[in-house]
Amino acid sequence: MWHNYFVQKYWTVFKTSWSNGFIYRFNFLLWRARSVLVVLTVYFLWEAVFDSNHLVAGYTRDKILTYVFLTLVLRSVILGMRSMDAAGEIADGRLSNYLLKPLNYHIYWFVRDLADKILNILFIVFETIGLYLILQPPIFIQTNPLILLEFGIIVGAAICLNFVLGNIASNFSFWTPGNAWGFWFLYLVFQDFLGGVMYPLDIFPKAVTKVIMLLPFPYLLFFPANVYLGKVAVPEFLSGLGIVVCWVLVITVLLKIEWRLGVRDYKAEGR
Protein backbone atom coordinates (compact mmCIF):
# COMPACT_ATOMS: atom_id res chain seq x y z
CA MET A 1 0.00 0.00 0.00
CA TRP A 2 1.48 3.33 -1.01
CA HIS A 3 -0.08 5.42 1.67
CA ASN A 4 1.76 3.62 4.34
CA TYR A 5 3.05 5.50 7.39
CA PHE A 6 6.45 3.87 7.10
CA VAL A 7 6.96 4.91 3.50
CA GLN A 8 5.49 8.34 4.13
CA LYS A 9 7.79 8.87 7.12
CA TYR A 10 11.04 8.10 5.36
CA TRP A 11 9.96 9.72 2.12
CA THR A 12 9.61 12.94 4.10
CA VAL A 13 13.08 12.40 5.56
CA PHE A 14 14.31 12.06 1.97
CA LYS A 15 12.61 15.26 0.83
CA THR A 16 13.74 17.25 3.86
CA SER A 17 17.28 16.06 3.31
CA TRP A 18 17.15 17.35 -0.25
CA SER A 19 15.72 20.71 0.78
CA ASN A 20 18.53 20.99 3.27
CA GLY A 21 21.05 20.10 0.58
CA PHE A 22 19.80 22.83 -1.70
CA ILE A 23 20.44 25.44 0.98
CA TYR A 24 24.11 24.81 0.38
CA ARG A 25 23.96 24.93 -3.40
CA PHE A 26 27.17 26.96 -3.54
CA ASN A 27 28.97 24.41 -1.38
CA PHE A 28 27.51 21.64 -3.45
CA LEU A 29 28.62 23.17 -6.73
CA LEU A 30 32.14 23.68 -5.44
CA TRP A 31 32.14 20.11 -4.18
CA ARG A 32 31.19 18.88 -7.63
CA ALA A 33 33.79 21.14 -9.24
CA ARG A 34 36.40 19.59 -6.96
CA SER A 35 35.33 16.10 -8.02
CA VAL A 36 35.70 17.02 -11.67
CA LEU A 37 39.16 18.46 -11.03
CA VAL A 38 40.23 15.30 -9.25
CA VAL A 39 39.08 13.23 -12.20
CA LEU A 40 41.01 15.42 -14.63
CA THR A 41 44.18 15.34 -12.52
CA VAL A 42 44.19 11.59 -12.11
CA TYR A 43 43.34 11.14 -15.76
CA PHE A 44 46.29 13.21 -17.01
CA LEU A 45 48.59 11.62 -14.45
CA TRP A 46 47.89 8.12 -15.65
CA GLU A 47 47.95 9.19 -19.27
CA ALA A 48 51.47 10.50 -18.71
CA VAL A 49 52.55 7.24 -17.03
CA PHE A 50 51.31 5.16 -19.94
CA ASP A 51 52.81 6.74 -22.97
CA SER A 52 52.72 3.45 -24.79
CA ASN A 53 50.46 0.47 -24.81
CA HIS A 54 52.51 -1.88 -22.63
CA LEU A 55 50.89 -3.88 -19.85
CA VAL A 56 50.97 -3.22 -16.12
CA ALA A 57 49.69 -6.13 -14.01
CA GLY A 58 47.73 -7.31 -16.99
CA TYR A 59 46.08 -3.94 -17.51
CA THR A 60 46.35 -2.06 -20.75
CA ARG A 61 46.39 1.73 -20.81
CA ASP A 62 42.73 1.87 -21.72
CA LYS A 63 41.74 -0.59 -19.04
CA ILE A 64 43.70 1.15 -16.29
CA LEU A 65 42.31 4.54 -17.31
CA THR A 66 38.83 3.08 -17.26
CA TYR A 67 39.53 1.53 -13.86
CA VAL A 68 40.76 4.83 -12.48
CA PHE A 69 37.82 6.74 -13.91
CA LEU A 70 35.40 4.15 -12.67
CA THR A 71 36.73 3.95 -9.14
CA LEU A 72 36.57 7.72 -8.88
CA VAL A 73 32.92 7.67 -9.82
CA LEU A 74 32.12 4.62 -7.72
CA ARG A 75 33.97 6.13 -4.80
CA SER A 76 31.59 9.03 -4.63
CA VAL A 77 28.53 6.87 -5.34
CA ILE A 78 29.33 3.97 -3.02
CA LEU A 79 31.75 5.25 -0.41
CA GLY A 80 30.59 8.83 0.02
CA MET A 81 28.25 8.90 2.96
CA ARG A 82 26.57 11.51 5.05
CA SER A 83 25.91 9.09 7.88
CA MET A 84 29.48 9.63 9.07
CA ASP A 85 27.77 12.44 10.99
CA ALA A 86 26.13 9.79 13.16
CA ALA A 87 29.42 9.40 15.05
CA GLY A 88 29.28 13.08 15.95
CA GLU A 89 25.61 12.95 16.88
CA ILE A 90 26.17 10.07 19.25
CA ALA A 91 29.21 11.76 20.78
CA ASP A 92 27.64 15.13 21.44
CA GLY A 93 24.21 13.94 22.51
CA ARG A 94 22.19 15.04 19.48
CA LEU A 95 21.19 11.40 19.17
CA SER A 96 18.68 12.06 21.98
CA ASN A 97 16.44 13.87 19.50
CA TYR A 98 16.03 10.68 17.51
CA LEU A 99 15.84 8.26 20.42
CA LEU A 100 12.80 10.12 21.73
CA LYS A 101 10.86 9.55 18.54
CA PRO A 102 9.22 6.59 16.86
CA LEU A 103 11.98 6.50 14.27
CA ASN A 104 14.66 4.01 13.31
CA TYR A 105 17.96 5.85 13.45
CA HIS A 106 19.73 3.58 10.98
CA ILE A 107 16.94 3.68 8.42
CA TYR A 108 16.85 7.44 8.87
CA TRP A 109 20.51 7.75 7.97
CA PHE A 110 20.24 5.22 5.17
CA VAL A 111 17.51 7.31 3.58
CA ARG A 112 19.55 10.48 4.02
CA ASP A 113 22.54 8.74 2.43
CA LEU A 114 20.38 7.65 -0.48
CA ALA A 115 19.05 11.18 -0.96
CA ASP A 116 22.59 12.43 -1.04
CA LYS A 117 23.78 9.77 -3.43
CA ILE A 118 20.95 10.27 -5.88
CA LEU A 119 21.67 13.97 -6.02
CA ASN A 120 25.34 13.24 -6.62
CA ILE A 121 24.61 10.61 -9.25
CA LEU A 122 22.47 13.06 -11.22
CA PHE A 123 25.39 15.45 -11.37
CA ILE A 124 27.91 12.72 -12.08
CA VAL A 125 25.93 11.60 -15.13
CA PHE A 126 25.98 15.11 -16.58
CA GLU A 127 29.61 15.68 -15.71
CA THR A 128 30.70 12.39 -17.17
CA ILE A 129 28.88 13.04 -20.42
CA GLY A 130 30.51 16.48 -20.56
CA LEU A 131 33.98 15.22 -19.77
CA TYR A 132 33.62 12.41 -22.23
CA LEU A 133 32.66 14.77 -25.01
CA ILE A 134 35.54 17.12 -24.25
CA LEU A 135 38.36 14.64 -23.56
CA GLN A 136 37.14 11.80 -25.72
CA PRO A 137 39.25 9.48 -23.60
CA PRO A 138 40.05 5.94 -24.70
CA ILE A 139 37.64 4.61 -22.15
CA PHE A 140 35.79 1.38 -22.27
CA ILE A 141 32.02 1.89 -22.38
CA GLN A 142 30.05 -1.14 -21.30
CA THR A 143 27.05 -1.76 -23.52
CA ASN A 144 26.09 -5.31 -22.63
CA PRO A 145 22.66 -5.00 -20.92
CA LEU A 146 23.21 -8.14 -18.78
CA ILE A 147 26.49 -6.77 -17.44
CA LEU A 148 24.93 -3.36 -16.85
CA LEU A 149 22.17 -5.07 -14.88
CA GLU A 150 24.74 -7.02 -12.85
CA PHE A 151 26.64 -3.80 -12.30
CA GLY A 152 23.52 -2.03 -11.02
CA ILE A 153 22.79 -4.86 -8.60
CA ILE A 154 26.32 -5.07 -7.26
CA VAL A 155 26.54 -1.28 -6.79
CA GLY A 156 23.32 -1.41 -4.76
CA ALA A 157 24.70 -4.25 -2.66
CA ALA A 158 28.01 -2.39 -2.17
CA ILE A 159 26.12 0.70 -0.95
CA CYS A 160 24.39 -1.44 1.67
CA LEU A 161 27.67 -3.08 2.66
CA ASN A 162 29.42 0.25 3.05
CA PHE A 163 26.49 1.58 5.06
CA VAL A 164 26.55 -1.19 7.65
CA LEU A 165 30.36 -1.19 7.91
CA GLY A 166 30.49 2.59 8.30
CA ASN A 167 27.81 2.55 10.96
CA ILE A 168 29.66 -0.13 12.92
CA ALA A 169 32.52 2.38 13.02
CA SER A 170 30.23 5.31 13.94
CA ASN A 171 28.61 3.42 16.81
CA PHE A 172 31.92 3.15 18.65
CA SER A 173 31.10 6.71 19.61
CA PHE A 174 28.93 5.29 22.35
CA TRP A 175 32.03 4.19 24.25
CA THR A 176 34.69 6.60 23.07
CA PRO A 177 32.79 9.80 22.32
CA GLY A 178 35.95 11.76 21.62
CA ASN A 179 37.58 9.14 19.44
CA ALA A 180 34.94 7.79 17.09
CA TRP A 181 36.79 9.20 14.12
CA GLY A 182 39.63 6.83 14.96
CA PHE A 183 37.45 3.91 13.98
CA TRP A 184 36.39 5.71 10.86
CA PHE A 185 40.00 6.26 9.84
CA LEU A 186 40.69 2.59 10.45
CA TYR A 187 37.78 1.74 8.16
CA LEU A 188 39.08 4.16 5.53
CA VAL A 189 42.47 2.40 5.66
CA PHE A 190 40.73 -0.92 4.97
CA GLN A 191 38.86 0.71 2.10
CA ASP A 192 42.06 2.10 0.60
CA PHE A 193 44.21 -0.99 0.85
CA LEU A 194 41.75 -3.87 0.63
CA GLY A 195 38.92 -2.23 -1.27
CA GLY A 196 40.77 -1.44 -4.45
CA VAL A 197 40.64 2.31 -4.00
CA MET A 198 44.36 2.84 -4.44
CA TYR A 199 45.07 0.10 -6.99
CA PRO A 200 43.37 -2.91 -8.55
CA LEU A 201 43.65 -5.82 -6.11
CA ASP A 202 44.80 -8.37 -8.68
CA ILE A 203 48.27 -6.87 -8.66
CA PHE A 204 48.76 -9.02 -5.51
CA PRO A 205 49.87 -12.67 -5.82
CA LYS A 206 46.95 -14.96 -6.65
CA ALA A 207 46.85 -16.67 -3.23
CA VAL A 208 46.70 -13.33 -1.42
CA THR A 209 43.97 -12.05 -3.70
CA LYS A 210 41.96 -15.20 -3.00
CA VAL A 211 42.02 -14.57 0.73
CA ILE A 212 41.26 -10.88 0.32
CA MET A 213 38.25 -11.76 -1.81
CA LEU A 214 36.66 -13.49 1.18
CA LEU A 215 36.68 -10.22 3.12
CA PRO A 216 33.93 -7.65 2.64
CA PHE A 217 36.24 -4.83 1.55
CA PRO A 218 36.97 -5.80 -2.08
CA TYR A 219 33.25 -5.76 -2.77
CA LEU A 220 33.06 -2.06 -2.04
CA LEU A 221 34.87 -0.95 -5.18
CA PHE A 222 37.14 -3.49 -6.76
CA PHE A 223 34.53 -6.11 -7.50
CA PRO A 224 31.88 -3.69 -8.86
CA ALA A 225 34.52 -2.09 -11.08
CA ASN A 226 35.49 -5.47 -12.47
CA VAL A 227 31.87 -6.35 -13.10
CA TYR A 228 31.56 -3.19 -15.17
CA LEU A 229 34.71 -3.98 -17.09
CA GLY A 230 33.23 -7.35 -18.01
CA LYS A 231 35.98 -9.31 -16.24
CA VAL A 232 33.53 -11.27 -14.10
CA ALA A 233 31.68 -14.26 -15.54
CA VAL A 234 28.11 -14.93 -14.44
CA PRO A 235 28.95 -17.76 -11.94
CA GLU A 236 31.71 -15.63 -10.40
CA PHE A 237 29.31 -12.71 -10.19
CA LEU A 238 26.74 -14.82 -8.41
CA SER A 239 29.22 -16.17 -5.89
CA GLY A 240 30.56 -12.63 -5.33
CA LEU A 241 27.04 -11.32 -4.82
CA GLY A 242 26.44 -14.22 -2.40
CA ILE A 243 29.48 -13.20 -0.36
CA VAL A 244 28.29 -9.57 -0.23
CA VAL A 245 24.79 -10.56 0.85
CA CYS A 246 26.21 -12.81 3.58
CA TRP A 247 28.49 -10.05 4.84
CA VAL A 248 25.65 -7.52 4.83
CA LEU A 249 23.48 -9.90 6.87
CA VAL A 250 26.24 -10.79 9.34
CA ILE A 251 27.31 -7.17 9.81
CA THR A 252 23.68 -6.04 10.18
CA VAL A 253 23.26 -8.49 13.05
CA LEU A 254 26.50 -7.23 14.64
CA LEU A 255 25.36 -3.65 14.10
CA LYS A 256 22.09 -4.39 15.88
CA ILE A 257 23.88 -5.96 18.83
CA GLU A 258 26.36 -3.09 18.98
CA TRP A 259 23.49 -0.59 18.85
CA ARG A 260 21.57 -2.30 21.62
CA LEU A 261 24.62 -2.32 23.88
CA GLY A 262 25.51 1.23 22.89
CA VAL A 263 22.10 2.68 23.63
CA ARG A 264 22.30 1.05 27.06
CA ASP A 265 25.53 2.87 27.79
CA TYR A 266 24.47 6.10 26.12
CA LYS A 267 24.76 9.02 28.48
CA ALA A 268 22.70 11.59 26.56
CA GLU A 269 25.25 14.18 27.49
CA GLY A 270 24.84 17.85 26.78
CA ARG A 271 26.59 19.72 24.05
Next chain:
Amino acid sequence: MDNWGLGGYNYFGMAVISVNHLSKYYQVHQKEPGLAGSIKSLFARKYYDVKAVDDVSFEIKEGELVGFIGPNGAGKTTTLKTLSGLLYPTKGEVFVLGYTPWKRQAEFQKQFALVMGQKNQLWWDLPAIESFILNKEIYEVPKEKYQTTLDELTELLGVKDLLKVQVRKLSLGERMKMELIAALIHSPKVLFLDEPTIGLDVVAQKKMRDFIKVYNQKYKSTVILTSHYMDDVKELCKRVVIIDKGKVLFDGLLDEIVRKFADHKLLSVVLEKELTAKQLEKLTLFGGVKEYSYPKLVLQVRREDSNHAAAKLLQSYPVADLNIEEAQIEDIIREVFTGKDVA
Protein backbone atom coordinates in the same frame (compact mmCIF):
# COMPACT_ATOMS: atom_id res chain seq x y z
CA MET B 1 10.18 6.30 51.09
CA ASP B 2 9.84 9.21 53.43
CA ASN B 3 6.72 10.94 52.31
CA TRP B 4 6.47 13.42 55.12
CA GLY B 5 6.31 16.15 52.54
CA LEU B 6 3.06 14.87 51.11
CA GLY B 7 0.92 15.64 54.12
CA GLY B 8 -2.40 17.10 53.13
CA TYR B 9 -1.70 16.89 49.45
CA ASN B 10 -4.88 16.11 47.61
CA TYR B 11 -4.26 13.73 44.70
CA PHE B 12 -6.74 13.55 41.92
CA GLY B 13 -7.04 11.36 38.87
CA MET B 14 -4.76 8.50 37.90
CA ALA B 15 -1.02 8.06 38.38
CA VAL B 16 0.42 8.83 34.96
CA ILE B 17 4.01 8.66 36.14
CA SER B 18 5.25 6.41 38.88
CA VAL B 19 8.85 6.17 39.93
CA ASN B 20 9.98 3.60 42.50
CA HIS B 21 13.43 3.63 44.04
CA LEU B 22 15.04 4.93 40.88
CA SER B 23 18.83 5.12 40.94
CA LYS B 24 21.24 6.03 38.19
CA TYR B 25 24.96 5.72 38.83
CA TYR B 26 27.65 6.73 36.42
CA GLN B 27 31.09 5.22 36.41
CA VAL B 28 33.57 8.00 36.09
CA HIS B 29 37.26 7.47 35.80
CA GLN B 30 39.57 9.57 37.80
CA LYS B 31 42.55 11.12 36.10
CA GLU B 32 45.43 12.73 37.87
CA PRO B 33 46.38 16.09 36.44
CA GLY B 34 49.04 16.55 33.82
CA LEU B 35 50.60 14.41 31.13
CA ALA B 36 51.94 11.87 33.60
CA GLY B 37 48.40 11.40 34.87
CA SER B 38 47.13 10.91 31.32
CA ILE B 39 49.70 8.24 30.60
CA LYS B 40 49.02 6.53 33.90
CA SER B 41 45.31 6.50 33.19
CA LEU B 42 45.95 4.65 29.93
CA PHE B 43 47.06 1.62 31.90
CA ALA B 44 45.40 1.69 35.28
CA ARG B 45 42.15 3.52 35.55
CA LYS B 46 40.51 4.18 38.83
CA TYR B 47 36.76 4.26 38.61
CA TYR B 48 34.27 5.57 41.07
CA ASP B 49 30.49 5.81 41.04
CA VAL B 50 28.69 9.09 40.75
CA LYS B 51 25.18 8.80 42.09
CA ALA B 52 23.31 11.11 39.74
CA VAL B 53 19.96 9.84 41.03
CA ASP B 54 19.84 7.95 44.29
CA ASP B 55 16.72 6.09 45.35
CA VAL B 56 14.12 8.52 44.10
CA SER B 57 10.40 7.74 44.28
CA PHE B 58 7.36 9.80 43.42
CA GLU B 59 4.02 9.62 41.66
CA ILE B 60 2.41 12.13 39.38
CA LYS B 61 -1.28 12.15 38.54
CA GLU B 62 -2.94 13.08 35.30
CA GLY B 63 -3.07 16.79 34.62
CA GLU B 64 -0.57 17.78 37.30
CA LEU B 65 2.08 20.39 36.63
CA VAL B 66 4.99 19.58 38.90
CA GLY B 67 8.16 21.59 39.33
CA PHE B 68 11.55 19.97 39.89
CA ILE B 69 13.96 22.27 41.63
CA GLY B 70 17.53 21.75 42.63
CA PRO B 71 20.99 23.13 41.98
CA ASN B 72 23.09 22.16 38.95
CA GLY B 73 23.94 18.50 38.98
CA ALA B 74 21.20 17.65 41.46
CA GLY B 75 19.79 14.91 39.23
CA LYS B 76 16.79 16.71 37.72
CA THR B 77 17.83 16.26 34.11
CA THR B 78 18.99 12.69 34.69
CA THR B 79 15.56 11.89 36.11
CA LEU B 80 13.81 13.45 33.10
CA LYS B 81 16.09 11.59 30.69
CA THR B 82 15.27 8.32 32.40
CA LEU B 83 11.56 9.07 32.27
CA SER B 84 11.97 9.76 28.54
CA GLY B 85 13.76 6.50 27.89
CA LEU B 86 17.11 8.04 26.97
CA LEU B 87 18.86 6.48 29.95
CA TYR B 88 18.69 3.03 31.45
CA PRO B 89 18.47 3.17 35.24
CA THR B 90 20.93 1.37 37.48
CA LYS B 91 18.13 0.33 39.81
CA GLY B 92 14.45 0.91 40.22
CA GLU B 93 11.21 0.89 38.34
CA VAL B 94 9.58 3.58 36.23
CA PHE B 95 6.21 3.66 34.52
CA VAL B 96 5.05 6.48 32.32
CA LEU B 97 1.54 6.02 30.90
CA GLY B 98 1.96 2.38 31.84
CA TYR B 99 5.08 1.93 29.70
CA THR B 100 8.66 1.30 30.71
CA PRO B 101 10.32 4.28 29.03
CA TRP B 102 13.68 2.75 28.04
CA LYS B 103 11.96 0.05 26.00
CA ARG B 104 11.16 2.95 23.69
CA GLN B 105 7.97 1.51 22.24
CA ALA B 106 6.48 3.61 19.46
CA GLU B 107 3.06 3.72 21.16
CA PHE B 108 4.72 5.31 24.19
CA GLN B 109 6.86 7.71 22.21
CA LYS B 110 3.82 9.06 20.39
CA GLN B 111 2.36 10.20 23.71
CA PHE B 112 5.11 12.20 25.33
CA ALA B 113 7.67 14.87 24.55
CA LEU B 114 10.86 16.13 26.13
CA VAL B 115 11.93 19.71 25.53
CA MET B 116 15.39 20.75 26.58
CA GLY B 117 16.06 24.46 26.69
CA GLN B 118 19.66 24.02 25.70
CA LYS B 119 19.14 21.59 22.87
CA ASN B 120 17.41 21.89 19.60
CA GLN B 121 15.79 19.47 17.26
CA LEU B 122 14.84 21.88 14.49
CA TRP B 123 16.71 21.76 11.20
CA TRP B 124 18.93 24.78 11.52
CA ASP B 125 19.05 25.77 7.85
CA LEU B 126 15.41 25.18 6.99
CA PRO B 127 12.28 27.10 7.99
CA ALA B 128 10.67 25.68 11.13
CA ILE B 129 7.64 24.49 9.15
CA GLU B 130 9.82 21.85 7.46
CA SER B 131 10.74 20.35 10.83
CA PHE B 132 7.07 20.38 11.83
CA ILE B 133 6.08 18.51 8.68
CA LEU B 134 8.82 15.96 9.29
CA ASN B 135 7.64 15.48 12.88
CA LYS B 136 4.06 15.13 11.68
CA GLU B 137 5.16 12.17 9.54
CA ILE B 138 7.44 10.70 12.20
CA TYR B 139 4.67 10.78 14.79
CA GLU B 140 2.07 9.72 12.20
CA VAL B 141 -0.26 12.62 12.90
CA PRO B 142 -3.28 12.70 10.56
CA LYS B 143 -3.38 15.70 8.27
CA GLU B 144 -6.44 17.48 9.72
CA LYS B 145 -5.25 16.96 13.28
CA TYR B 146 -1.85 18.36 12.34
CA GLN B 147 -3.37 21.45 10.78
CA THR B 148 -5.60 22.29 13.76
CA THR B 149 -2.79 21.66 16.26
CA LEU B 150 -0.38 23.80 14.26
CA ASP B 151 -2.93 26.62 13.94
CA GLU B 152 -3.65 26.57 17.65
CA LEU B 153 -0.03 26.49 18.73
CA THR B 154 1.15 29.21 16.36
CA GLU B 155 -1.80 31.33 17.45
CA LEU B 156 -1.07 30.83 21.15
CA LEU B 157 2.62 31.58 20.75
CA GLY B 158 2.16 34.35 18.18
CA VAL B 159 4.59 33.02 15.59
CA LYS B 160 2.31 32.56 12.58
CA ASP B 161 4.34 34.83 10.32
CA LEU B 162 7.66 33.23 11.26
CA LEU B 163 6.92 29.72 10.06
CA LYS B 164 8.70 30.20 6.76
CA VAL B 165 11.78 31.92 8.15
CA GLN B 166 14.99 29.91 8.35
CA VAL B 167 15.52 28.75 11.92
CA ARG B 168 19.03 30.21 12.03
CA LYS B 169 17.54 33.66 11.48
CA LEU B 170 15.16 33.50 14.45
CA SER B 171 15.92 35.05 17.83
CA LEU B 172 16.46 32.72 20.76
CA GLY B 173 12.98 33.44 22.09
CA GLU B 174 11.35 32.78 18.73
CA ARG B 175 13.36 29.64 18.30
CA MET B 176 12.32 28.28 21.68
CA LYS B 177 8.69 28.80 20.68
CA MET B 178 9.32 26.86 17.49
CA GLU B 179 11.03 24.12 19.49
CA LEU B 180 7.93 23.90 21.64
CA ILE B 181 5.66 23.61 18.62
CA ALA B 182 7.87 20.89 17.15
CA ALA B 183 7.65 19.01 20.43
CA LEU B 184 3.89 19.44 20.74
CA ILE B 185 2.78 18.77 17.19
CA HIS B 186 1.76 15.21 18.14
CA SER B 187 -0.27 16.48 21.14
CA PRO B 188 1.66 14.59 23.83
CA LYS B 189 -0.19 13.63 26.98
CA VAL B 190 2.96 13.90 29.03
CA LEU B 191 5.41 16.72 28.68
CA PHE B 192 8.87 17.04 30.21
CA LEU B 193 10.29 20.54 30.11
CA ASP B 194 13.93 20.88 31.05
CA GLU B 195 14.84 24.52 31.62
CA PRO B 196 12.45 25.80 28.95
CA THR B 197 13.11 29.44 29.81
CA ILE B 198 16.88 29.32 30.04
CA GLY B 199 18.59 32.26 28.39
CA LEU B 200 15.34 34.02 27.54
CA ASP B 201 14.70 37.65 28.42
CA VAL B 202 12.11 38.53 31.05
CA VAL B 203 9.33 39.17 28.57
CA ALA B 204 9.95 35.96 26.66
CA GLN B 205 10.15 34.02 29.92
CA LYS B 206 6.77 35.36 30.93
CA LYS B 207 5.24 34.43 27.58
CA MET B 208 6.67 30.95 27.77
CA ARG B 209 5.27 30.56 31.26
CA ASP B 210 1.82 31.74 30.21
CA PHE B 211 1.87 29.29 27.37
CA ILE B 212 2.82 26.35 29.56
CA LYS B 213 0.03 27.24 31.94
CA VAL B 214 -2.59 27.46 29.23
CA TYR B 215 -1.34 24.31 27.55
CA ASN B 216 -1.53 22.34 30.78
CA GLN B 217 -5.04 23.53 31.54
CA LYS B 218 -6.45 23.34 28.06
CA TYR B 219 -5.13 19.94 27.07
CA LYS B 220 -5.09 18.36 30.54
CA SER B 221 -1.55 17.27 29.86
CA THR B 222 0.73 16.15 32.63
CA VAL B 223 3.82 18.32 32.88
CA ILE B 224 7.12 18.09 34.72
CA LEU B 225 9.12 21.28 34.63
CA THR B 226 12.65 21.92 35.81
CA SER B 227 13.94 25.41 36.12
CA HIS B 228 16.58 27.53 37.75
CA TYR B 229 14.18 30.41 37.86
CA MET B 230 12.00 30.30 40.94
CA ASP B 231 9.54 32.56 39.14
CA ASP B 232 8.77 29.76 36.70
CA VAL B 233 8.04 27.35 39.49
CA LYS B 234 6.19 29.83 41.68
CA GLU B 235 3.88 30.86 38.92
CA LEU B 236 3.23 27.47 37.37
CA CYS B 237 3.50 24.70 39.90
CA LYS B 238 1.36 23.92 42.89
CA ARG B 239 3.49 20.94 43.69
CA VAL B 240 7.25 20.87 43.74
CA VAL B 241 9.87 18.19 44.18
CA ILE B 242 13.14 19.43 45.58
CA ILE B 243 16.11 17.33 44.55
CA ASP B 244 19.68 17.63 45.71
CA LYS B 245 22.62 15.27 45.29
CA GLY B 246 20.34 12.73 43.66
CA LYS B 247 17.89 12.56 46.54
CA VAL B 248 14.40 13.95 47.04
CA LEU B 249 14.49 16.47 49.89
CA PHE B 250 10.90 17.56 49.63
CA ASP B 251 7.82 16.58 47.68
CA GLY B 252 4.65 18.53 48.28
CA LEU B 253 2.83 21.79 47.85
CA LEU B 254 4.88 24.88 47.18
CA ASP B 255 3.24 26.70 50.09
CA GLU B 256 4.28 23.93 52.41
CA ILE B 257 7.94 24.54 51.79
CA VAL B 258 7.61 27.73 53.74
CA ARG B 259 5.87 26.10 56.67
CA LYS B 260 8.18 23.13 56.61
CA PHE B 261 11.53 24.78 56.30
CA ALA B 262 11.16 28.36 57.42
CA ASP B 263 11.53 28.51 61.18
CA HIS B 264 11.42 32.29 61.05
CA LYS B 265 9.34 35.16 59.76
CA LEU B 266 10.38 38.59 58.64
CA LEU B 267 9.28 41.82 60.33
CA SER B 268 9.41 44.51 57.73
CA VAL B 269 9.40 47.92 59.36
CA VAL B 270 9.30 51.50 58.11
CA LEU B 271 10.78 53.82 60.73
CA GLU B 272 9.84 57.39 61.56
CA LYS B 273 13.23 58.31 62.91
CA GLU B 274 16.72 57.03 62.50
CA LEU B 275 17.74 54.66 65.27
CA THR B 276 20.39 55.44 67.83
CA ALA B 277 23.31 53.10 68.27
CA LYS B 278 21.80 51.86 71.50
CA GLN B 279 18.44 51.14 69.90
CA LEU B 280 20.16 49.25 67.17
CA GLU B 281 22.07 47.16 69.62
CA LYS B 282 18.92 46.29 71.49
CA LEU B 283 17.30 45.01 68.32
CA THR B 284 19.31 41.82 68.60
CA LEU B 285 17.00 40.83 71.43
CA PHE B 286 14.23 40.35 68.90
CA GLY B 287 16.27 38.39 66.44
CA GLY B 288 18.70 39.06 63.62
CA VAL B 289 18.78 42.32 61.72
CA LYS B 290 18.54 41.30 58.13
CA GLU B 291 18.61 44.72 56.60
CA TYR B 292 18.83 48.26 57.91
CA SER B 293 18.92 51.28 55.69
CA TYR B 294 16.85 54.07 57.06
CA PRO B 295 13.88 54.21 56.89
CA LYS B 296 13.70 50.52 56.12
CA LEU B 297 14.38 47.82 58.70
CA VAL B 298 13.96 44.07 58.26
CA LEU B 299 14.19 41.75 61.22
CA GLN B 300 14.32 38.00 61.18
CA VAL B 301 12.48 36.54 64.16
CA ARG B 302 11.54 33.05 65.27
CA ARG B 303 8.19 32.01 63.90
CA GLU B 304 6.55 31.57 67.31
CA ASP B 305 7.93 34.88 68.55
CA SER B 306 6.78 36.97 65.64
CA ASN B 307 3.57 38.41 67.16
CA HIS B 308 5.18 39.15 70.45
CA ALA B 309 8.18 40.77 68.80
CA ALA B 310 5.95 42.91 66.60
CA ALA B 311 4.00 44.19 69.61
CA LYS B 312 7.20 45.00 71.46
CA LEU B 313 8.63 46.80 68.48
CA LEU B 314 5.52 48.96 68.07
CA GLN B 315 5.70 49.92 71.74
CA SER B 316 9.29 50.91 72.05
CA TYR B 317 10.46 51.98 68.59
CA PRO B 318 9.51 54.84 66.27
CA VAL B 319 7.60 52.63 63.86
CA ALA B 320 5.58 54.17 61.02
CA ASP B 321 4.54 50.89 59.46
CA LEU B 322 5.06 47.22 60.21
CA ASN B 323 4.39 44.00 58.34
CA ILE B 324 4.88 40.41 59.32
CA GLU B 325 6.00 38.46 56.26
CA GLU B 326 6.85 34.92 55.38
CA ALA B 327 10.43 34.31 54.36
CA GLN B 328 11.13 34.46 50.63
CA ILE B 329 10.86 31.06 49.02
CA GLU B 330 14.16 31.59 47.20
CA ASP B 331 15.89 32.20 50.53
CA ILE B 332 14.39 29.09 52.08
CA ILE B 333 15.40 26.90 49.20
CA ARG B 334 18.89 28.32 49.22
CA GLU B 335 19.12 27.46 52.89
CA VAL B 336 17.91 23.96 52.17
CA PHE B 337 20.60 23.49 49.54
CA THR B 338 23.42 25.00 51.54
CA GLY B 339 23.05 22.19 54.00
CA LYS B 340 21.01 23.63 56.78
CA ASP B 341 19.44 20.80 58.71
CA VAL B 342 16.11 20.27 57.01
CA ALA B 343 14.61 17.60 59.21
